[in-house]
Amino acid sequence: MATGTNELKNSFKVVQFALGENFSKYSFVDLGCGKGKAMLVWQNELNKRKIPSPVIGIEYYAPLVEIARQNYQKVFHQNCDIHTVDATNFDFSVLGQYLMVYMFNPFDAQLLDRVLSNIANSHSALVFIYLNPIHSSVLVDHGYKLIYEKKGWNNTLWTMIFCNDAAIQNLILSFRLESTN
Ligand SMILES: C[S@@+](CC[C@H](N)C(=O)[O-])C[C@H]1O[C@@H](n2cnc3c(N)ncnc32)[C@H](O)[C@@H]1O
Incomplete structure (x- = not known):
């Protein structure tokens, strides 16, 4: 699917608004x-x-x-x-320090846990866009913060967006810039 x-x-649109000039x-x-x-x-x-x-x-x-x-x-x-x-084996650090990771529910909870442990090694600012986020508790357990949720009439219209602390710094910076303009 x-x-x-x-x-x-x-x-x-949500992520572009949230990250402001850091989006690119x-x-x-x-x-x-x-x-x-x-x-x-x-x-x-x-x-x-x-x-x-x-x-x-x-x-x-x-x-x-x-x-x-x-x-x-x-x-x-x-x-x-x-x-x-x-x-689970990929070296995500080769993709740079700023990653916006999209997941359409590709993994079960155990595999997601392994993939998140692997990504954490890349020390990146991370945003996760998670569609049909049935294992979202695994992201919470890894310390990611929920910044947005939208629900629909079925799970393919259910999106959660999470960030780690480095990405949240980018968010705060964007909102500061916005409020001083
Ligand atoms: C639901 S499909 C999503 C397709 C696409 N992302 C989209 O949104 O249209 C999930 C995909 O994850 C892939 N996948 C599952 N486990 C994987 C893994 N460990 N490493 C890489 N890809 C994986 C599957 O082969 C499948 O193509």
Whole structure:
């Protein structure tokens, strides 16, 4: 099942508003990108606003990666950045210090716990956009703070957004800048 376009567009607006001018520092990482639908939606939203931030996919199932690459090429006429790798083993530090991690419920609680332990090693400012967030307690247990929640009539319209302390510093800075303007 793929991400709903409107749900992700809403998350884009929320995160862009929250991070303000820090937004463009963040790379979007779709954890378990599947056929790449979320990457297409996010890239399109960035292009509309002329924001040159990276869009990256992580997916361990090679046939899906191939489809995602073809889809991206068809739409944007350029290659996309997808890592064919298990998210529990990937070295996230190679993606930079500012990561916006998108998850459409790709893992059970145990796997999510392992992936979060792995990401924490990258010492990044982290924002998690979590669609169908049925294991959100695992993020809370890892110390992430809930900054936004939107519910709909089913779980594919239920999004939670979490941050770590470094990203919250970016948020506070944005709101300070906004209030002094
Ligand atoms: C629900 S699909 C989400 C697809 C896409 N993110 C979207 O929103 O349209 C979840 C994806 O996570 C991938 N996945 C599950 N466990 C993974 C792991 N340990 N490492 C990398 N990808 C994984 C699956 O192969 C599947 O493609």
